[in-house]
Amino acid sequence: MRRAFALAALALALAPAPAAAHPIGFGLLTLREGDEGEGAEAELRLSGAPEEALGVRVRFPPACAPDGEPSVRVxxxxxxxxxxxxxxxxxxxxxxxxLPAGLEVQLVVLRRGGEREGAxxxxxxxxxxxGAPPAGVFAAYLGLGVEHILFGPDHLLFVLGLVLLVWRTARTPRRRARDLLAAVTxxxxxxxxxxxxxxLGLLALPIAAVEACIALSILALAVELGGSWEDAPTWTxxxxxxxxxxxxxxxxxxxxSALEAVGLPRGALLEALLAFNLGVELGQLAFVGAALLALGLLARRVxxxxxxxLGAYAIGVPAAYWLLTRLATLG
Known part of the structure; x- marks a missing residue:
């Protein structure tokens, strides 16, 4: 099993990379207020083919017209x-x-007093x-949390690994439900x-190292799922x-890190944080429910x-690829 994982990871690592010029998929618009007596700054970063990215235009507020043409780095x-x-x-x-269809641009406003605004x-x-009052903060950040978990494949694969581990370990439906509830909680x-x-700014670690460790956590679950179940049960x-x-x-x-890219409204920081976290949980519960339903149907035949x-391969191969690519960025 371990040899199969190694071969799969090696094949992915050696596979030719896709062409660099690809359709736009992500953007970041950062606005920074200047110090007293200084003008503000704006920066727009768009990934993808340059000719398509250059077609996107920014319409600034009337009182904040640009001082000339922008500096451009292609x-x-x-x-x-x-x-x-x-x-x-x-x-x-x-x-x-x-804006092309399918492109999302994160707007981050960095104000002089340290306040952040996002959209x-x-x-x-x-x-x-x-500068408008933060209306609908709870609903906006709730949706952002749901979207982040449901469109975050690494987090979803870890949750899937947990579901499969409990499903394989527990012998009765009652024990399975109890252990799964405990693990997800x-x-x-x-x-x-x-x-x-x-x-809240009380903990900070290099995001590249964090992302590599997240991939490693998924790979660890895959190894557990793919290992021998005839020996004494492991601690995991x-x-x-x-x-x-x-x-x-x-x-x-x-x-x-995803929440930092959007920013938290200063006047409703705790509300936005609670809503985002709740959105993550709602998305996670929806995914667990769908996974249990699929496993219940598959278990009748498999x-x-x-x-x-099968689950070990499904989560282990992409996890190995993510780990290799993320470790490469640390170098």
Whole structure:
């Protein structure tokens, strides 16, 4: 089993990388207020083919017109543009024009006193009113939390690994339900703790190292699932809740990095943090429910041992690839 994982990881590592120029998929628009007497700055970074990225236009607030043309840095993987603005205070409507479908741009406003403001812009909602009171904060950050967990494949694969581990270990439906509830709750407590500490600025670790450790946590579950079940049960199989809590601490730092990119409204910081965390939990519960339903249907035709092996490959191969690529960024 370990040899199969190694071969799969090696094949992925040696596979040719896709072409660098690809359709736009992500963007970041950062606005920084200047010191007293100085103008604000704006920076727009878009990944993807340069010709498509250069087509996106920024419509600044009327009182913050740019002081001339932007400086432009074009790379094969995207475009970076910077402006000096004729205002010190960032207020009024800002919009992105000619946004391609499917592109999301994170707007981050860094104010002079340290306050942060954030929003997501896309083709359906391309504008934001800078300085407006934070209306609908709870709903906005709740949706952001749900979206982050459901579109975060590494976090989902870890949860799937937990579900499979408990499914394979527990012998009765009652024991299975009890152990799964304990494991998911422990994972929730773990990542809620570090998410809160990191979001409040009380804990900070290099995100590249955190992402590599998250991939390692998934790979560890895959090895457990694919290992021999005839020997004495390992500590992970005996105490899945403790393992889930420990690895949850890592995943919470990953959630915090996504939240940092958007920012927390200063006047509703705790409300936004609570809503984001609740959104993550709702998305996680929805995924666990879907996974249990699928396993219940598959278990009628596929033996539990075979399901565990298939699950080990399903989560282990991408985890090995992520680990290799993320370790490469540390060098």
């Amino acid at each position: 790379a094969p993987t995207g475009v970076d543009r910077r402006w000096r603005l004729g205002c010190a205070r960032l207020e009024g409507p800002i919009a992105l024009e000619r 997501r812009l896309d083709a359906r909602a391309p504008s934001h009113d800078l 422990a994972f929730t407590l773990g990542h809620s703790l570090t998410l809160g500490l990191a979001a 199989r005996r105490r899945p809740g403790l393992v889930a809590a420990a690895f949850g601490l890592l995943h919470g730092l990953g959630f915090a 033996p539990a041992a075979r399901l565990a092996r």
